[in-house]
Amino acid sequence: MTIALGPTLETERLLLRPPTREDFDAWAALMADAEHVRFIGGVQAPEVAWRALMATVGMWASEGFAMFSVIEKATGRWIGRVGPYAPFGWPGTEVGWTLVREACGRGYAVEAATATIDWAVDHLGWTRIIHTISVGNEASKAVARRLGSRFAGPVSLPPPMSAEPVELWAQTADDWRASRRAQTVTA
Amino acid sequence: MSPASRLATVLETDRLILRVPVLADFGRYAEMLASEDAARFIGGTLLRAPAWRKFLQMPGAWTVQGFAMFSVLEKASGRWLGQMGPWRPEGWPGNEIGYAFHPDAWGQGFAVEAGIAARDWAFETLGWNDIIHCIDPGNVPSQKVAQRLGSRKRGPGTLPPPFEDVPIDVWGQTRSEWLAAKRDQPASCRNNA
Numbered sequence: 001m002t003i004a005l006g007p008t009l010e011t012e013r014l015l016l017r018p019p020t021r022e023d024f025d026a027w028a029a030l031m032a033d034a035e036h037v038r039f040i041g042g043v044q045a046p047e048v049a050w051r052a053l054m055a056t057v058g059m060w061a062s063e064g065f066a067m068f069s070v071i072e073k074a075t076g077r078w079i080g081r082v083g084p085y086a087p088f089g090w091p092g093t094e095v096g097w098t099l100v101r102e103a104c105g106r107g108y109a110v111e112a113a114t115a116t117i118d119w120a121v122d123h124l125g126w127t128r129i130i131h132t133i134s135v136g137n138e139a140s141k142a143v144a145r146r147l148g149s150r151f152a153g154p155v156s157l158p159p160p161m162s163a164e165p166v167e168l169w170a171q172t173a174d175d176w177r178a179s180r181r182a183q184t185v186t187a
Numbered sequence: 188m189s190p191a192s193r194l195a196t197v198l199e200t201d202r203l204i205l206r207v208p209v210l211a212d213f214g215r216y217a218e219m220l221a222s223e224d225a226a227r228f229i230g231g232t233l234l235r236a237p238a239w240r241k242f243l244q245m246p247g248a249w250t251v252q253g254f255a256m257f258s259v260l261e262k263a264s265g266r267w268l269g270q271m272g273p274w275r276p277e278g279w280p281g282n283e284i285g286y287a288f289h290p291d292a293w294g295q296g297f298a299v300e301a302g303i304a305a306r307d308w309a310f311e312t313l314g315w316n317d318i319i320h321c322i323d324p325g326n327v328p329s330q331k332v333a334q335r336l337g338s339r340k341r342g343p344g345t346l347p348p349p350f351e352d353v354p355i356d357v358w359g360q361t362r363s364e365w366l367a368a369k370r371d372q373p374a375s376c377r378n379n380a
Contacts, residue, residue, distance in 0.1 A: 005250065021251040024277075047347035050277035051244050054251070058243030061250045062210045088239035158236035 005060040009115045016068035018060045023069050026078035036101045039134035070112050079103035083116035089158030092130035109143045121173045131169040144169040148179045190253030198304040205257035208245045212258045215267035216242050219289045228326040229287050259301045268292035271301040273309045278347030281319035298332045319359035333358040337368045
């Protein structure tokens with residue numbers, strides 16, 4: 001019996017599926033890369049990262065959505081987590097992204113986020129997509145811009161993320177659909 | 188047996204139902220973690236947002252490994268009373284049978300009643316050869332529960348992060364101790380329906 005926690009989405013270079021126990025080593029390595037994860041709550045010991053992985057699977061099991069694990073098709077490597085995220089007290093329906101350092105700078109975040117925004121709009125019925133981004137995280141803001149989202153002001157996050165100064169970026173599902181239609185016409 | 192096929196596990200005792208946690212349990216769980224008395228020995232009080240993240244570890248662990256703590260419900264009322272059951276987070280010093288109960292469920296024998304069912308399930312269904320309980324040296328009520336489940340104090344231990352600074356004693360029992368105690372007990376006293 002396989003667990004169908006959620007769908008597998010496929011893009012040109014990536015597979016996106018709900019996380020599994022087998023993702024743990026790569027997940028823990030990502031969260032041990034202190035400089036790289038400074039904008040998403042900071043470094044985590046592997047034992048703490050395990051709990052976050054379990055909570056992510058628990059979100060899939062309980063609510064039917066959460067971040068996807070992102071697999072690079074060419075290598076089979078786990079390269080990060082991207083997708084819908086709306087923990088208790090969150091200021092909206094987020095599509096977020098965290099990729100391992102080696103996978104950055106290749107357009108993967110935009111590619112994976114695009115597939116998961118499509119899914120969130122079509123299957124979860126989300127009417128607004130937000131991204132909560134640390135003030136200093138310029139790389140992530142560039143991804144938000146390329147997705148067509150706009151700066152929407154400062155925002156505060158619930159604990160344990162409440163200390164961090166964070167910006168809200170956002171777009172409506174209608175804006176997303178319109179720009180996807182325009183891309184299709186151009187293509 | 189695959190992890191997913193255990194998601195439907197339900198244990199029943201005289202007064203209690205033990206089943207896999209669902210989101211509807213969260214309100215009472217958050218109340219428990221907001222209570223100074225109830226949360227003191229299990230990592231401290233939590234606001235609702237971090238409590239929600241912690242709550243979801245259980246359904247997540249059930250999904251990927253086929254066991255985690257059960258939600259304990261009062262059969263008569265459906266009221267969520269607490270959590271009880273097998274728990275082995277990364278880096279944990281053994282196969283825990285852990286428990287935490289809402290303050291309004293204390294003092295009625297619920298923890299022992301649920302603990303017997305969970306302990307037997309861990310030995311019988313998970314095939315564990317040893318179980319432990321990591322208990323704060325100051326948490327006398329929890330030590331009494333461990334004792335009544337047939338465990339004894341083995342001595343001080345250490346937990347992995349985020350609990351590396353929490354003082355604990357490891358309590359526990361082996362499979363052969365469990366089997367011996369079962370043999371000595373008349374069937375009418377067993378509570379593993």
